Amino acid sequence: MAGRQRQRQRRRRAAGRVLLPALLLCLCCRAAPERIRYAIPEELGRGSLVGPLARDLGLSPADLPARKLRLSAEKQYFTVSGESGNLYVSERLDREEMCGDSASCSVSFEALVQNPLNVFHVDVAIQDVNDNSPAFSKAALDLEIAEWTVPGARFPLEMARDADVGSNSLLTYQLTSNPSFSLAVKESPDGSKQPELVLERALDREKQSSFQLVLTAVDGGEPVRSGTVQLRVNVTDANDNAPAFSKSVYEARVRENLPAGSLVLRVRATDADAGSNGRVSYSFGNVPDGVRALFSVDSESGEVRTAGPLDFEERSKYSFGLEARDGGGLTAHCKVQIDITDENDNAPEITMLTVSSPVPEDAPAGTVVALLKVRDQDSGENGQVSCELSGEAPLSIVASSGGSYKVVTASALDREQAPEHRVTVVARDRGIPALSSRAALVLEVSDVNDNAPVFEEAAYSAYVAENNAAGAPVLRVRARDADAGANGRVSYWLAGGSAGAAGAAPYVSVEARSGAVYAQRSFDYEQCREFAVAVRAQDGGAPARSSTATVRVFVLDRNDNAPRVLWPAAGAGAGAGAGSAPFEVVPRSAEAGYLVAKVVAVDADAGRNAWLSYELVQAAEPALFRVGLHSGEVRTARAVSERDAAKQRLVAVVKDHGQPALSATATLHVVLAESLQEALPELSERAAGADSPAELQFYLVLALALLSALFLLSVALAVLARVRRAGPPAVLRCLGAQRFSVAGAAFPADFCEGTLPSSYNLCVAPGRAVAEGAWLPPPPPLPSLPAEELLGGEPCGKRSPSSSAGAGQPPAEPDAPQWAVSDGTSSFITRSGSAEEFSLRNLCCLKCYELLAVKVDPYCVE
Numbered sequence: 001m002a003g004r005q006r007q008r009q010r011r012r013r014a015a016g017r018v019l020l021p022a023l024l025l026c027l028c029c030r031a032a033p034e035r036i037r038y039a040i041p042e043e044l045g046r047g048s049l050v051g052p053l054a055r056d057l058g059l060s061p062a063d064l065p066a067r068k069l070r071l072s073a074e075k076q077y078f079t080v081s082g083e084s085g086n087l088y089v090s091e092r093l094d095r096e097e098m099c100g101d102s103a104s105c106s107v108s109f110e111a112l113v114q115n116p117l118n119v120f121h122v123d124v125a126i127q128d129v130n131d132n133s134p135a136f137s138k139a140a141l142d143l144e145i146a147e148w149t150v151p152g153a154r155f156p157l158e159m160a161r162d163a164d165v166g167s168n169s170l171l172t173y174q175l176t177s178n179p180s181f182s183l184a185v186k187e188s189p190d191g192s193k194q195p196e197l198v199l200e201r202a203l204d205r206e207k208q209s210s211f212q213l214v215l216t217a218v219d220g221g222e223p224v225r226s227g228t229v230q231l232r233v234n235v236t237d238a239n240d241n242a243p244a245f246s247k248s249v250y251e252a253r254v255r256e257n258l259p260a261g262s263l264v265l266r267v268r269a270t271d272a273d274a275g276s277n278g279r280v281s282y283s284f285g286n287v288p289d290g291v292r293a294l295f296s297v298d299s300e301s302g303e304v305r306t307a308g309p310l311d312f313e314e315r316s317k318y319s320f321g322l323e324a325r326d327g328g329g330l331t332a333h334c335k336v337q338i339d340i341t342d343e344n345d346n347a348p349e350i351t352m353l354t355v356s357s358p359v360p361e362d363a364p365a366g367t368v369v370a371l372l373k374v375r376d377q378d379s380g381e382n383g384q385v386s387c388e389l390s391g392e393a394p395l396s397i398v399a400s401s402g403g404s405y406k407v408v409t410a411s412a413l414d415r416e417q418a419p420e421h422r423v424t425v426v427a428r429d430r431g432i433p434a435l436s437s438r439a440a441l442v443l444e445v446s447d448v449n450d451n452a453p454v455f456e457e458a459a460y461s462a463y464v465a466e467n468n469a470a471g472a473p474v475l476r477v478r479a480r481d482a483d484a485g486a487n488g489r490v491s492y493w494l495a496g497g498s499a500g501a502a503g504a505a506p507y508v509s510v511e512a513r514s515g516a517v518y519a520q521r522s523f524d525y526e527q528c529r530e531f532a533v534a535v536r537a538q539d540g541g542a543p544a545r546s547s548t549a550t551v552r553v554f555v556l557d558r559n560d561n562a563p564r565v566l567w568p569a570a571g572a573g574a575g576a577g578a579g580s581a582p583f584e585v586v587p588r589s590a591e592a593g594y595l596v597a598k599v600v601a602v603d604a605d606a607g608r609n610a611w612l613s614y615e616l617v618q619a620a621e622p623a624l625f626r627v628g629l630h631s632g633e634v635r636t637a638r639a640v641s642e643r644d645a646a647k648q649r650l651v652a653v654v655k656d657h658g659q660p661a662l663s664a665t666a667t668l669h670v671v672l673a674e675s676l677q678e679a680l681p682e683l684s685e686r687a688a689g690a691d692s693p694a695e696l697q698f699y700l701v702l703a704l705a706l707l708s709a710l711f712l713l714s715v716a717l718a719v720l721a722r723v724r725r726a727g728p729p730a731v732l733r734c735l736g737a738q739r740f741s742v743a744g745a746a747f748p749a750d751f752c753e754g755t756l757p758s759s760y761n762l763c764v765a766p767g768r769a770v771a772e773g774a775w776l777p778p779p780p781p782l783p784s785l786p787a788e789e790l791l792g793g794e795p796c797g798k799r800s801p802s803s804s805a806g807a808g809q810p811p812a813e814p815d816a817p818q819w820a821v822s823d824g825t826s827s828f829i830t831r832s833g834s835a836e837e838f839s840l841r842n843l844c845c846l847k848c849y850e851l852l853a854v855k856v857d858p859y860c861v862e
Contacts, residue, residue: 035401036111038087039125042095047088050078050124053111054085057120061085066115071122072353072373073109078124080111087122095126096163100315103165110373110404112353117368119353121402130168130221134160136229137286141215143197143233144329146240147205154184155197155242156333158286159321160217160227170220176213181233183215188335189249190319197231205235239277239328243269250322252304253339256312264295267302269324269332276327285321285333295338297322304336312342313377344382344431349375350439353404358444361415369395369443370407374427382431393421395443407441415445416482449487449541453479455549462517465556466525474508477515477549479537486540490515495536495548508553510535517551525557526604559658561604563612565666568599583669588640596625599632599666601654609658617665618651625670627652634668646672 038051054060059067064085071080079090099105105126110119136158143155162169173195175183180201186194195215213231218224245267252265271278282302284292295318296307304322318338325331353371376383387405389397396410407425421443428436455477462475481488492515494506510517517535531553538546584597603610614632619625621644626637634650648670655663 035121035123037123037125039127040089040093041127041129042093043129043131044089044093046091050087050089052085053080053087053122057085057111057113059085059113068112068114070112071109072112072119072351073107077107078109093126095128095165096132098126101163101165108402110353110402112371114354117354117356117371119371119400119404121404128165128168130164130219130223130225132163132168133225134162134171134217134219134227136160136215136217136227138229140230140232142329143231144236144239145199145203145233146238146328147203147235149199149203149240151199151201153199154186155199156186156331157195157197157215157231158229158333159192159194160229161286161288162217162219162225164219164221168219168221172218172220174216174218175231178211178213180208180211181213190335192335194333197233203235209235211235234329236328239273239326239330241272241277241326242330243271243280243324243326243332245269245324245332245334247334249335249337251337251339253341254306254310255341256310256343257345258306258310260306260308262306264304264306264338265336267297267304267322267324267334267336269302269334271326271330273326273328277330279327280324281326283323283325285323287320291318291320294318295320304338310340312340312379313346316340316342316379342379342382344378344429344433344435346377346382347435347437348385348427348429349377350425350427350437351375352439352441355441355443357442358446359409359413360446360448361413362448362450363409363413365409365411367409368406369409370441371404372407372425372439373402373404375403376427376429378429378431382429384430385427386430387425387427389423390426390438391421391423393418393423393443395421395423397425413445415447415484416451418445419484420444447484447487449483449539449543449545451482451487452545452547453481453490453537453539454547455479455537458549460549460551462551462553463556464519464523464553466523466558467560468519468522470519470521472519474517474519474553475551477510477517477535477537477551479515479547479549481537481539481545483539483541489540490537491540493536493538495534506533507531508533508551523555525555525606526561528555529606530554557606557609559605559609559656559660559662561609562662563601563603563654563656563664565654565664566600566602568597568666568668583671585671585673586636586640587674588642588644588672589674590636590640592636592638594636594640596634596636596670597668599627599634599652599654599668601632601664601666603656605656605658609656611657613655613657615653615655616650617653618649620645620648624648625650640672644672648672 036051036053036056040048040050054064054069057069059069061084064082069080069082069085071078076090077093078087080087095105098107105128107124107126109122111122112119138158141158145153145155160171160173162171171193173183173185173193175181175197180199180203182198182200184196184198186196188194195217197213211231211233213233214228215231216226216228218226246269247267250265250267254262254264267282269280269282271280281299282297283299284297292307294306294308294310295304297304302322302324317340318336320336322334322336323331324334351373353373355370356368359367359369374385374387376385385403387397387399389395389407394409394411394413395407398406398408400406405425423441423443425439425441426436427438428434456479457477460475460477464472464474477492479490479492481490491512492510493512494508494510506520507523508517509520515535515537517533533551533553534548535551536546536548538544586594586596599614601612601614603612612632613629614627615629616622616625616627616634623637624640624644625634625648627634632652632654634652650668650670652666652668653663654666655661
């Protein structure tokens with residue numbers, strides 16, 4: 001027990017002496033920034049500290065959770081702590097099992113860190129510990145020595161084998177004390193020591209026929225380990241010559257992957273004895289079982305052949321001993337060294353360490369997306385590997401240290417063009433023939449909101465007939481976004497326009513999801529013919545992107561407005577009696593084609609719905625008058641005769657070209673007379689049929705008109721007498737054979753557009769009555785406005801300032817200016833007052849005009 005305790009103490013002290021230099025070597029042997037080296041003794045217990053890996057990598061304990069330090073190795077001999085970052089042993093390390101009899105032994109692996117992604121190479125050297133004792137292949141060695149053997153003869157003994165390396169495998173031999181034998185050691189050229197039994201004195205078989213000796217092999221480790229074998233020496237009478245090999249060391253070089261049974265080499269030993277003592281047989285000496293599994297030796301011929309597959313990657317050199325034994329039991333030993341040459345029989349191995357997928361499409365060029373390691377077990381050029389990417393993708397591969405490669409982005413990524421990239425990593429060695437391997441790499445690209453919605457059309461046009469129902473669909477806009485998910489989900493909004501101004505109810509609305517545009521109200525072509533709105537399409541990204549498109553809506557006209565008769569005023573005769581209806585005086589000397597009057601009508605519609613045609617539907621003498629189909633001019637169809645009635649009533653109908661057509665009627669009274677005086681009786685007859693108050697009023701007005709005419713006549717004669725010498729005044733230039741017709745209504749001012757067949761002039765006369773006994777001043781120049789300005793349409797949504805007045809209603813103030821329309825052949829004047837008063841006053845004014853050849857105020861009779 002005490003001996004065991006002392007042995008354990010020596011082992012602990014030896015382990016401490018080995019561990020301390022290993023830790024110092026770990027701290028001092030830092031090489032390149034990407035390669036960490038440690039050295040530890042073998043047979044450390046599980047959980048033993050190897051080194052502070054995180055600290056050597058420059059990582060603090062606070063960074064470990066985010067950096068995610070981990071190891072990548074084919075066989076996990078070590079583990080790293082996630083809290084402290086220290087490297088520990090995870091399983092038993094046996095240097096002899098891992099590296100065999102190799103002088104050096106190390107384990108290499110990669111340490112991976114994330115955020116950012118990087119790889120570091122770690123080498124851990126496994127130092128040998130004297131944990132193996134020297135061993136002999138047999139428990140006992142039998143020797144036969146002839147009794148006549150001369151003292152000093154040497155007999156080679158079997159060498160012990162120690163699996164350790166270095167000083168731990170330096171063997172020394174000891175032999176039990178015996179006066180007949182001693183031990184000698186012969187050193188071979190390769191440094192190994194061959195024990196030999198030396199005969200010290202002659203043997204006498206009759207005295208002692210056998211000897212029992214113990215051979216002890218002691219290594220140079222600390223603590224010392226040893227192994228023993230029993231030597232049994234038999235004394236014989238003959239066979240005084242031992243076999244002898246032609247060489248002490250046989251060498252051969254063969255390639256790997258030789259078929260089983262292939263000849264490697266042949267050994268040869270000779271024996272000078274004769275008979276059975278000179279017959280030599282060959283066998284393996286003390287060799288490992290692995291050698292016996294790969295090689296075989298023929299006992300008769302000495303041929304060494306392959307018994308199993310040779311693999312250069314597993315072991316490149318074999319060294320073992322052969323024994324030659326004659327029939328008398330004498331042996332000789334030689335050493336065989338076989339070198340295995342490499343063949344390119346291993347394709348490169350590709351290991352994907354990590355892949356960062358998906359990658360955002362806005363990742364900059366040079367972003368690491370994958371780490372991989374390529375390893376070829378062959379050596380020389382057979383193990384030199386080059387890597388490349390196969391396939392069209394914006395990726396490139398960059399070589400790193402220790403056979404590692406980084407796959408990085410070579411240019412900008414675009415998910416809309418390629419949502420994923422598939423490439424193949426091709427690793428090829430330089431052997432002949434070259435071997436290669438492939439590994440597929442799939443890289444997904446995640447979406448970024450880098451595309452704004454795009455409308456199918458930059459501007460949309462829609463046509464909607466007026467009087468549509470509220471909520472009716474107008475059109476549908478559509479925008480597409482090349483992004484995915486919420487970045488490509490498009491919603492629609494009204495961004496503004498003539499139909500979406502602030503403070504006014506919009507004409508249309510748009511559905512946010514579908515882009516359907518609906519009418520919010522019924523449209524009226526006469527108020528608004530077209531409008532535009534801006535529709536914005538916006539995606540759901542952050543930040544959101546948007547675009548706009550213009551939608552122009554054109555309102556189509558429908559025939560919903562009947563023609564409107566401006567002259568003669570519609571309803572004048574029906575509302576105030578026949579005495580107040582407009583009339584025209586036509587001389588009985590009028591020939592065919594004489595212009596009687598012009599029916600003026602407008603239609604608020606447009607296009608064909610506003611094309612007007614005129615037709616005479618009722619007349620006392622149908623053959624006497626005709627009306628122009630498109631002009632509305634009423635002319636005589638033949639010459640007026642004495643048989644024609646003095647009073648003629650004409651009814652014309654005005655039709656548009658809509659579907660269905662709408663119409664209006666106009667009534668015109670015509671008096672056939674050569675002059676106004678001749679027409680007065682006819683007018684009196686017309687007024688005679690009126691009621692008594694109206695008849696009395698008519699006569700009073702007529703009397704006042706006659707008195708005013710006489711007064712004005714006297715004044716005009718006096719003026720003519722004074723200006724006779726100076727020439728005719730400018731006021732007389734307007735004298736001419738013109739006829740006047742009285743109108744009962746003014747132009748309406750509350751329509752957007754009218755259709756007049758010809759242009760008319762607008763004249764404004766003074767609104768004050770002429771004082772009695774005063775001369776009329778020359779009339780001021782009358783402003784002339786074209787009919788387009790008088791009847792022109794207003795923009796959508798606006799009305800004329802006079803739109804509050806009804807059609808045909810007189811002004812609110814008596815002194816307001818009055819309006820007249822002239823087409824060049826006839827004129828008509830409007831004013832306020834009753835129909836009878838209006839007629840008498842205008843007769844008075846007409847009479848004054850004929851007598852004085854001046855234009856007088858309609859209020860000339862007050």
